[in-house]
Amino acid sequence: xxxxxxxxxxxxxxxxxxxxxxxxxxxxxxxxxxxxxxxxxxxxxxxxxxxxxxxxxxxxxxxxxxxxxxxxxxxxxxxxxxxxxxxxxxxxxxxxxxxxxxxxxxxxxxxxxxxxxxxxxxxxxxx
Numbered sequence: 001x002x003x004x005x006x007x008x009x010x011x012x013x014x015x016x017x018x019x020x021x022x023x024x025x026x027x028x029x030x031x032x033x034x035x036x037x038x039x040x041x042x043x044x045x046x047x048x049x050x051x052x053x054x055x056x057x058x059x060x061x062x063x064x065x066x067x068x069x070x071x072x073x074x075x076x077x078x079x080x081x082x083x084x085x086x087x088x089x090x091x092x093x094x095x096x097x098x099x100x101x102x103x104x105x106x107x108x109x110x111x112x113x114x115x116x117x118x119x120x121x122x123x124x125x126x127x
Contacts, residue, residue: 004102007094011105016088019112023081026074033071037064080113087115096120 007015087093094103098120107114114121 005095006091007102009091012088012091012093015093015108015112016085018109019081019084019088022112023078023085026078026081030071030074030078033067033074036067037071077113084113 084093094105094108095101096103096117097115099117101117103114103117107118118124
């Protein structure tokens with residue numbers, strides 16, 4: 001990469017805007033998932049006949065567990081994006097933590113919280 005050791009302030013600003021947009025969307029999705037988990041007034045089994053109650057309780061539990069997993073995954077994504085913003089502030093954003101070289105812009109646009117270039121991520125040895 002033409003000997004650059006870090007991205008310019010203008011390039012960092014571009015990435016910051018991208019990350020902020022993704023962070024806003026991720027937080028909204030996280031809030032929706034949490035609201036879904038807290039929803040006690042929705043469709044439940046209170047008026048269901050005993051015959052189907054056990055089946056519905058099981059399905060409801062599975063649905064809640066899946067929603068909880070999605071919420072946790074979203075929370076992790078938010079944490080990664082927040083860490084990326086910290087790296088931007090420190091001007092270390094976009095530097096591969098294995099090779100020390102700049103991560104290509106295309107990768108950062110696709111995965112803005114990336115801390116590894118493709119080769120270290122996939123386990124390939126540097127030539």
